[in-house]
Amino acid sequence: QVQLVESGGGLVQAGGSLRLSCAASGRTFSSYAMGWFRQAPGKERECVAAISWSISSTYYADSVKGRLTISRDNAKNTVYLQMNSLKPEDTAVYYCAASHFFGGTHTYTASSYDAWGQGTQVTVSS
Numbered sequence: 001q002v003q004l005v006e007s008g009g010g011l012v013q014a015g016g017s018l019r020l021s022c023a024a025s026g027r028t029f030s031s032y033a034m035g036w037f038r039q040a041p042g043k044e045r046e047c048v049a050a051i052s053w054s055i056s057s058t059y060y061a062d063s064v065k066g067r068l069t070i071s072r073d074n075a076k077n078t079v080y081l082q083m084n085s086l087k088p089e090d091t092a093v094y095y096c097a098a099s100h101f102f103g104g105t106h107t108y109t110a111s112s113y114d115a116w117g118q119g120t121q122v123t124v125s126s
Helices: 104-108
Strands: 004-007 010-013 018-024 033-039 046-051 058-060 068-073 078-083 092-099 120-125
Touching (some): 018 092, 033 078, 046 068, 046 078, 058 068
Antiparallel strands (some): 018 078, 068 078, 092 120
């Protein structure tokens, strides 16, 4: 089972940028699809972006399209989330997750992911 550790969260003003990183342990990272989820207080966890193991396919929630970019470097066992033009409503704990499935509803459904990081807080001030 892959183990995941996120970093890069913090406090940023509206309109600013942050880059989250998720480092994975294990030799099978390239066989996992990876996703970034977020959870704000009182709200359900939602998938904001996901990327297939081959990097050929990506998914973005409508609320973040054009502002967030997911990428991965399989040689470094790392997945990234570049966040630009941040808004106060982007404030949440962000989690990276790994899945053996990609495509259809598996792409953005939390229960399809079987390894999770501990989360990193992103706070966007207005």
